[in-house]
Structures are given as C-alpha cells and as structure tokens.
Amino acid sequence: MTLKLGLIGHPISHSLSPWIHAKFIDLAGLNGEYKLYEGNPNQLPDVLTQLKQNKIDGFNVTIPYKQVVLDYLDELDSDAEILGAVNTVVNQHGKWKGYSTDGEGYVRSIIESFPSLLNKDTSVLILGAGGAARGIYRALVQKRLKRVDIANRTLDKAKELLPLGKDFTPSEVLTFHTAEKNLSQYDLIVQTTSVGMKPKVQEQIIQLDNIRKDTVVSDIVYQPIMTKILQDAKVHGARIHHGHAMLLYQGQLAFEKWTGKKLDVSHLVDELEDKLRGE
Structure with missing residues (x-):
C-alpha cells in the first residue's frame, strides 16, 4: 500500500513539505508519496476533485485556502472550528476531517528546545x-x-x-x-x-x-x-x-494524524537548517 499525501495552496512550488514528509515516510518505514497540488484561488474545487479521485490519505493546506477549504470538509476538529482555519485534512474512511496543527506544532517545537x-x-x-x-x-x-x-x-x-x-x-x-x-x-x-x-x-x-x-x-x-x-x-x-523548527513539528503532528505514528524528528531540525542554508 502506498500512502498518498500532498499539499494544496498557491504558490507552493518552493514548499519544503515534500522534503519533510519524505523524511517522515522513511522514518516510519512506509511506502508513500507527498505531492504538490497547486491551483489559483478559483481552481480550488478542481484541485479537491483531483484529490478525491486520487483517494488521497491526507493533505496539508496553506494560503490562500486555509479558510475557504472549510466549506468542502465533512468534519472539523474542535480547535479548527474555533480558529476558523485548517492546515491538515485527514481522510477518515472516505470522509475528510480538518485540523489545525500550526499552534500545537509551534508549542511542540518550543518544548523540544526548552523543555x-x-x-x-x-x-x-x-x-x-x-x-x-x-x-x-x-x-x-x-x-x-x-x-x-x-x-x-x-x-x-x-x-x-x-x-x-x-x-x-x-x-x-x-x-x-x-x-x-x-x-x-x-x-x-x-x-x-x-x-x-x-x-x-x-x-x-x-x-x-x-x-x-x-x-x-x-x-x-x-x-x-x-x-x-x-x-x-x-x-x-x-x-x-528558529522558525524552521515550527515548520518541522507542525508537519510531525500532521503526519501523526495521517498515520498514527509519532516520530522522533529532533535530529531533522539541523538537517532542515542545512537545507534552508543551501548546504
């Protein structure tokens, strides 16, 4: 079985999420892919139709879709509902449930650095x-x-x-x-x-x-x-x-929701920094 994950937003061509989640997939010992699904704001229905046809297991959401995507979801986590925004969607037996991992991901990154x-x-x-x-x-x-x-x-x-x-x-x-x-x-x-x-x-x-x-x-x-x-x-x-630590840990939380696997990703903070520096 191949895990199908992705990111929707615009523009996203320079996103680091494919690199991050490729690392997570390897760490988890899974087979899978993480692809970019880019479309301008008017193309959101077409992008989501493509994801449904691909039977995607889960996807991240970035600007400009974090609010408007709510109208296309079957269910919202309580915090996502309160915040009025979603950055992670999980396919639960054919139903799409939206979450917001930004805040909790940030808190995880702080606790990891300063327990x-x-x-x-x-x-x-x-x-x-x-x-x-x-x-x-x-x-x-x-x-x-x-x-x-x-x-x-x-x-x-x-x-x-x-x-x-x-x-x-x-x-x-x-x-x-x-x-x-x-x-x-x-x-x-x-x-x-x-x-x-x-x-x-x-x-x-x-x-x-x-x-x-x-x-x-x-x-x-x-x-x-x-x-x-x-x-x-x-x-x-x-x-x-540093900000890239938040990026990594909100991804960790999203991956956890998609797969049920909680990974130790602390060693990837320095790897991600090297990638950002072009090293």
Whole structure:
C-alpha cells in the first residue's frame, strides 16, 4: 500500500513539505508519496476533485485556502472550528476531517528546545495578530500559563484573539511601544508576522533594549534563518528559537494524524537548517 499525501495552496512550488514528509515516510518505514497540488484561488474545487479521485490519505493546506477549504470538509476538529482555519485534512474512511496543527506544532517545537519553559509561572508576549498568531495564541493559552499578551499595530485586531483564551490564561492587548517598555516581564517573546522575511531582512518589529537575559525570543520566519530580531536577541543575551523548527513539528503532528505514528524528528531540525542554508 502506498500512502498518498500532498499539499494544496498557491504558490507552493518552493514548499519544503515534500522534503519533510519524505523524511517522515522513511522514518516510519512506509511506502508513500507527498505531492504538490497547486491551483489559483478559483481552481480550488478542481484541485479537491483531483484529490478525491486520487483517494488521497491526507493533505496539508496553506494560503490562500486555509479558510475557504472549510466549506468542502465533512468534519472539523474542535480547535479548527474555533480558529476558523485548517492546515491538515485527514481522510477518515472516505470522509475528510480538518485540523489545525500550526499552534500545537509551534508549542511542540518550543518544548523540544526548552523543555521547562512553559509552566504556570511563564509570561509570553506574542507579536502580531494574524492567522499564525491565532493558532499559536490558542495553543499557548491552553497550557494555562501565567499570562499571554498580544502586541499589534491594530489593537482591535488583537482583541479579536482574546475570546480564544478567556477560559485558560489571562491576556492583555498592547501597542508595540508599550510592549517594548515592558519586555522585562516576559519569559518568551514570539514574533508571528512576516517582518524580517526575505527580501526585507533588515526589518525588525520591536527593539529589544529592555529584554531580560535568558528570555527566549522566537521568530516563526525561517527565511532567513537568523532574522534581524534573532540577531538582536543574541546581542542582548537572550536565547533564540528558529522558525524552521515550527515548520518541522507542525508537519510531525500532521503526519501523526495521517498515520498514527509519532516520530522522533529532533535530529531533522539541523538537517532542515542545512537545507534552508543551501548546504
């Protein structure tokens, strides 16, 4: 039996998911393939018809389909329903069930790098309030931390995230200016926007002058691997966490849902970094 997996989105020609899942398939001792199914936003019905005809076992979903794909699924995981977005679909006996692995994948990557970081005394600052921030915020607040605050340019947009965590962990919405002044309060700072991504590699969303030493600064951007904010964090004595680790662990979680196999993928973090560096 050949496992049939894939990715839908646009554009996806440079996606690292085929490389990642080829590694997972080998680790799991399975036969399988992971293919790209690209189509512009108007072609989504045709792409999904192709997947059904191929009897695909599961697929990932990336932009611009994470929300619109919900209309084509038979069932949603509770968190995916709350978040209003899906990045992983599992074929369960011919029915398609949607999940969101972004947030939990991020949390797994943090725990793998810093096993004792997330606890009841941990304060977190999330920078940004977009789609990535929603999933990460939801997963972090469910850890029942001391607090998880959100800083964003548009405060009203950040406030839209607060209902996702009201039953779990206290949260406050801040301006970037206020966040900069209060940085010493936080044990983990998570940069969830595209600021600093290639080609605008000199951009930095906030300054870290008030950061505590040993605070963990995490950036979900992985091109470049060492973003401006991570470089600045090192200068200030902070610990750093790279975006490609999140990419790997959200893939691990998706693969787990497709196959039931939980793989140890920690050794692939460095391999993925080498691939990103072109080595």
